[in-house]
Amino acid sequence: MDDDGIKSQAGALRSLRLERELRIMEVCGTHTTEFFRTGVRGLFPEKLSLIDGPGCPVCVTPNDYLDRAIEISHVHGVIVATFGDMVKVPSSYSSLGRERAGGLSLEVVYSPLDALELAAARPENQVVFLSVGFETTAPTEAATVLAAAERGIKNFSILCGNKLTPPAVKALLDSGETAIDGFILPGHVSAITGLDPWRFAAEDYGKPCVVAGFEAGDLILGVVTLLRMIDEGRNAVKNAYRRAVRDDGNVRAREIMYRVFEACEANWRGLGIIPGSGLALREEYFEFDAEKRFPVTPPPAREHAGCRCGELLRGLIAPTDCGLFGKACTPENAVGPCMVSSEGPCSAYYLYGGL
Amino acid sequence: MCLAVPMTIKRVEGNRALAEAYGVERFVNIVMMPEVSVGDRVIIHAGFVIERLDPESAREMEAAWDEYHRALGDDGTTGRPDGE
Amino acid sequence: MEGRILAGHGSGGKLMNELIAGHIRRVLGPESVQLDDSAILAIGLERIAFTTDTFTITPLEFPGGTIGSLAVNGTVNDLAVMGARPLYLSCALLLEEGLEIAVLERILSSMREAADRAGVAIVTGDTKVVERGKADKIFINTAGIGILERGAERRELEPGDAVIINGFIGDHGMSIMALRNDLSFSRGLVSDCAPMNRLIARVTAAFPGSVKFMRDPTRGGVASVLNEIVKGAPFGIGLYESELPIRDEVRGVSEMLGIDPLYAANEGKVLMIARGGDAEAIVESMRSLPEGSSAAVIGRVTEAHPGRAYLETRIGGRRILPVLLEEQLPRIC
Numbered sequence: 001m002d003d004d005g006i007k008s009q010a011g012a013l014r015s016l017r018l019e020r021e022l023r024i025m026e027v028c029g030t031h032t033t034e035f036f037r038t039g040v041r042g043l044f045p046e047k048l049s050l051i052d053g054p055g056c057p058v059c060v061t062p063n064d065y066l067d068r069a070i071e072i073s074h075v076h077g078v079i080v081a082t083f084g085d086m087v088k089v090p091s092s093y094s095s096l097g098r099e100r101a102g103g104l105s106l107e108v109v110y111s112p113l114d115a116l117e118l119a120a121a122r123p124e125n126q127v128v129f130l131s132v133g134f135e136t137t138a139p140t141e142a143a144t145v146l147a148a149a150e151r152g153i154k155n156f157s158i159l160c161g162n163k164l165t166p167p168a169v170k171a172l173l174d175s176g177e178t179a180i181d182g183f184i185l186p187g188h189v190s191a192i193t194g195l196d197p198w199r200f201a202a203e204d205y206g207k208p209c210v211v212a213g214f215e216a217g218d219l220i221l222g223v224v225t226l227l228r229m230i231d232e233g234r235n236a237v238k239n240a241y242r243r244a245v246r247d248d249g250n251v252r253a254r255e256i257m258y259r260v261f262e263a264c265e266a267n268w269r270g271l272g273i274i275p276g277s278g279l280a281l282r283e284e285y286f287e288f289d290a291e292k293r294f295p296v297t298p299p300p301a302r303e304h305a306g307c308r309c310g311e312l313l314r315g316l317i318a319p320t321d322c323g324l325f326g327k328a329c330t331p332e333n334a335v336g337p338c339m340v341s342s343e344g345p346c347s348a349y350y351l352y353g354g355l
Numbered sequence: 356m357c358l359a360v361p362m363t364i365k366r367v368e369g370n371r372a373l374a375e376a377y378g379v380e381r382f383v384n385i386v387m388m389p390e391v392s393v394g395d396r397v398i399i400h401a402g403f404v405i406e407r408l409d410p411e412s413a414r415e416m417e418a419a420w421d422e423y424h425r426a427l428g429d430d431g432t433t434g435r436p437d438g439e
Numbered sequence: 440m441e442g443r444i445l446a447g448h449g450s451g452g453k454l455m456n457e458l459i460a461g462h463i464r465r466v467l468g469p470e471s472v473q474l475d476d477s478a479i480l481a482i483g484l485e486r487i488a489f490t491t492d493t494f495t496i497t498p499l500e501f502p503g504g505t506i507g508s509l510a511v512n513g514t515v516n517d518l519a520v521m522g523a524r525p526l527y528l529s530c531a532l533l534l535e536e537g538l539e540i541a542v543l544e545r546i547l548s549s550m551r552e553a554a555d556r557a558g559v560a561i562v563t564g565d566t567k568v569v570e571r572g573k574a575d576k577i578f579i580n581t582a583g584i585g586i587l588e589r590g591a592e593r594r595e596l597e598p599g600d601a602v603i604i605n606g607f608i609g610d611h612g613m614s615i616m617a618l619r620n621d622l623s624f625s626r627g628l629v630s631d632c633a634p635m636n637r638l639i640a641r642v643t644a645a646f647p648g649s650v651k652f653m654r655d656p657t658r659g660g661v662a663s664v665l666n667e668i669v670k671g672a673p674f675g676i677g678l679y680e681s682e683l684p685i686r687d688e689v690r691g692v693s694e695m696l697g698i699d700p701l702y703a704a705n706e707g708k709v710l711m712i713a714r715g716g717d718a719e720a721i722v723e724s725m726r727s728l729p730e731g732s733s734a735a736v737i738g739r740v741t742e743a744h745p746g747r748a749y750l751e752t753r754i755g756g757r758r759i760l761p762v763l764l765e766e767q768l769p770r771i772c
Contacts, residue, residue: 039756084768111402188357377691
């Protein structure tokens with residue numbers, strides 16, 4: 001859509017009049033950032049609040065995961081390969097970036113396959129890939145494990161930290177802590193999962209849901225569609241990103257994902273342990289499990305005093321409600337992961353919320 | 356964690372394909388979408404094709420907005436806020 | 440002192456400023472570090488600009504240049520943006536044991552070509568070799584001296600002044616990022632590595648007193664330069680997203696790797712802030728030279744949002760261009 005078209009849709013959003021306070025939640029960190037970056041957030045009508053959900057995999061990764069990664073990195077010959085997103089995230093006592101200054105071998109990769117190639121090229125080293133991400137990313141990591149098995153690359157392993165999003169949304173609704181009128185669902189997660197895993201939110205909990213894309217026009221369309229569904233009391237899951245999301249998702253991607261992984265309980269920052277919300281390697285692929293290959297004992301995990309990332313990820317507070325926000329906790333010296341991740345809500349508020 | 360970009364398939368070689376966007380090319384893995392063929396628009400995440408973009412739905416935004424305005428009782432031809 | 444040097448300390452962002460203010464300036468004294476690109480010194484009756492810069496880059500050779508041409512152009516441009524005519528350069532080479540002589544030859548040739556193009560002479564130098572593993576193939580330091588020209592003195596900025604750039608944004612940084620991440624280009628994207636002294640001399644001679652500020656937006660990019668300018672200032676600077684000259688290829692790399700071109704390094708660009716009334720004429724003048732053929736007015740100094748650099752987005756929203764915190768890494772979220 002051209003700029004003029006989007007400006008006209010922006011006008012439509014801005015001119016909406018709401019009869020009551022409405023709270024909608026996005027469950028995707030990329031949405032958090034894009035709502036700010038495109039300027040769409042500034043177009044919201046009065047009485048509309050956007051709550052940031054637990055949609056940033058970096059933010060919901062608990063400290064003990066990074067503590068373990070750092071401990072494994074101390075094993076002789078280990079190279080840690082990771083998406084750039086994880087480099088600055090604080091662990092209990094440090095971060096990968098800080099550890100690199102102390103000698104940790106760190107490679108930032110764009111694709112998990114790049115980490116596998118690194119292992120193939122460096123047979124004298126052990127490459128440990130930090131496997132994080134939601135349903136969008138997990139199949140790429142599963143496919144990489146399959147490739148490693150097929151090519152017989154023995155010096156490659158992954159540290160599983162993957163999470164599944166619908167169980168987290170369910171846990172959030174079950175907690176009953178936050179009043180939410182509807183959900184903007186993650187576009188690229190849904191491209192893999194399809195719409196079915198989200199129907200519980202509409203059907204069992206009475207929350208209208210819209211799958212949205214990421215361009216300014218997509219965001220506006222998603223919000224306007226959701227507001228209309230709320231207004232009409234239409235408790236359904238609507239797909240407003242049909243060019244990329246099929247109703248049944250990507251069946252083959254899920255097949256690859258579940259050939260390698262199986263669902264397990266997982267610990268989410270803020271939400272705690274949620275059954276069936278994580279992914280673990282299946283027994284056939286245990287040899288690629290870094291946790292088994294490197295049986296280290298990380299120091300006891302600790303949370304940072306005063307950090308309210310947990311409450312934020314449950315939608316209970318806004319970033320600016322936290323006493324550390326912008327003071328003790330800034331992106332360059334982050335206390336909590338929501339400030340350091342590029343798609344963390346605190347980071348987005350800090351960088352884009354000041355105008 | 357869902358930064359994904361639309362690209363166009365230029366060439367297919369086994370389980371990978373050369374994809375292009377804005378004149379930028381990269382080999383991408385197609386195991387999740389092996390039926391892609393030259394000219395397809397796809398979305399790439401972390402070096403993998405995760406989905407093919409549906410050309411039928413490419414104008415969904417326009418269509419959805421038309422529907423939106425119709426539902427609000429706008430005049431379908433002249434009621435667009437910008438007077439299109 | 441506690442702590443260690445982090446990669447982010449070298450990225451031209453906030454961490455680097457803390458390193459400079461908290462350690463280098465504190466110990467070596469306030470005169471040791473110039474906020475600008477060069478020191479201005481008086482020797483006899485002449486006023487000269489003096490600068491130094493050290494270069495390290497992977498890969499050493501890249502489309503559009505090498506570490507050698509980068510080292511020459513970087514120092515030439517640091518002098519030129521101070522309103523100086525660059526004259527003499529030094530060249531110090533730090534070589535890692537094992538570097539191929541043929542590679543060194545090519546790097547030196549590209550230094551020579553860059554110096555000829557910029558009209559400067561390399562007049563002194565030094566060579567050191569360190570054991571394998573003690574350096575990354577080759578580091579180059581160049582220092583440069585130039586004579587200050589009249590008509591290019593700094594002036595106070597005020598609302599209404601225009602922000603001008605001589606061409607496409609982010610070509611160097613994004614082409615290097617692409618190379619490191621296995622991205623290639625169907626039509627080619629090369630570093631913009633080039634000397635700016637001819638273009639700057641032409642503009643400052645044709646519009647004496649109009650150009651109030653110049654800077655080469657290298658590491659940290661356009662947004663970082665703007666943030667330095669507005670820090671603590673009674674005005675803001677707004678860029679127009681729709682006017683930014685950004686190549687399709689740069690936009691593509693940017694979307695794929697999640698890196699903002701406004702923070703990517705440029706090696707053949709000058710950001711000028713000039714009297715608003717002269718802006719279009721300055722752009723016209725730049726466009727008569729190949730290194731200014733895509734010049735554009737990209738923003739303005741504003742009364743709104745004092746102390747902030749911001750972007751007016753395509754859809755009519757505004758967002759802050761924050762201070763770059765650390766190096767940009769390819770990301771997937």
